[in-house]
Amino acid sequence: MEKNLSLGEFIITRLVKASGYSAIVFVTLIFYFLLREGLPTLGEVELENLLSTRWYPIESYFGILPLISGSLIVTIGAALIAVPFGLGTAIFIAEIAPRWAREILKPLVELLGGLPSVVLGFLGILVLSPNLRILLNLPTGLTAFTGSLLLGAIAVPTVVSIAEDALDSVPRSYRDAALALGATRWQTIWRVTLPAARSGVLTAIMLGVGRAIGETMTVMMVTGNAPVLATSLSALFSPVRTMTATIAAEMGEVASGSIHYHTLFFIGMVLFIISLAVNITASSVVFRQKKRAERVLS
């Protein structure tokens, strides 16, 4: 009996361990594959060409700067939309809305988070971009701004959902204490609840931004896909092309093992590094705060 128990224990611990390690192995394998397919580019394409402003692979122009700038401009635009709206909605749901409204809004927002991005892209092409073109008097409605709006809409549910959880887990006693000192509701939210939920709110923002950087389908459909380097703010209202859209659009037609193929993987590497940097920055900020709190408590 005891032996059976310890055997069961043995199997289960090993299984848990194996699945834990396998996650690490898979990520390493993905990274290895990415490096193996992407790094040859550095030997095949001169750095000058790679860092030029022309992306025209058929004529052997492999400048990836327009793609990076396209991704950045769309993502920053999306973050500028998603963060205020997302946090505002989260604060409304967690702190202000009456209970019945909260019970409707929270699942609704999470439902929106599950909306397939291709559907949003479809709406973007059919509804948003024609109207934007007329409203802003642009030559085309397929612009970085259109992409930002839609990506913002995609990131908002993520931000709302996680930030709301973080705000909700702030002990009620903090709010009571602030209110009992004569703080207004707004002072309580801004000076007590939000700072106390800081790490969760930051995670929410980072995951929202991460969602926006990695999003492919929508941006491919609505940003116009013109690889032009953004040099001024007006680029926001002209077509751009993002890294993800480039990979998705061209990977299917490229000859395996060609320079173009390797360059697409190289773009994937750059994307990987950018999102890694975002994640590390976010978690180090959160981690540093935790460390400080622990030090103080001990």
Place this chain on the structure above:
Amino acid sequence: MSVLVPAPAASGRTMKIQIENFSLQYQDGTETLRNINLEIVANAVTVLFGPAGGGKSSLLRCLNRLNDLADVQNRSGRILLDGQDIFDPKADVIGLRRKVGMVFARPVVLPMSIRQNLTYGLELAGENRKSRLDEAISRSLKQAALWEEVHDRLDDPAIALSGGQQQRLCLARSLALQPDVILLDEPTSGLDPISTGKVEASLQELKKDYTIILVPHSVQQAARTADYAAFFLQGELIEFGDGKTLFTTPKQKKTEDYITGRFG
């Protein structure tokens, strides 16, 4: 000294708070307070005691309208502070909370320095003159018997203080606003006897300047601290009178059973 007669007959003393026919019902159908009539005397410690679920904390949270945010279904009756109905739609809730300070069962220090914790309420009220803030810090810390322990490290994070110090900091924080009334909801439930003694001693000092309403964490504490005592059982006020009389010769059988430990 003549024996104090239970309010409302207590003449010669100023009434700070009058609670008239007050009832409170929560949304989940539980009735917490039924028809409470109570008068709180200024510059004295009034103790609200009784077993858990009796409505003591609910009543306390009505006195500074902290219950506004809870799921209150129904409320009837009046609470008068200095003769003004605090539930008057035109009443200034923020002003009321500055006038009626509160200390909670578990010390809630805000995640900032000791100094910031103390000046927080004043800054919210728009006070930013350094001299006033410094004056408030030293006065409130001395009143809460904490000055000796922390005056040389005011910029340390408040969370680094011990539990007893944190609770006295919370007391000092409400004192910094110079309220009229201080509500304490089991302020010593998590404290060791020495810290408890310090808090109780400072209450006896503070009652010279403030009106104090205390929900004690034990009958013994109620008996030690009460000038006036009110016994609550399942939402009803069973007995109210001056502390000495109530704890030595209670009039109601239920009160006697509770303070002698037959139930509770």
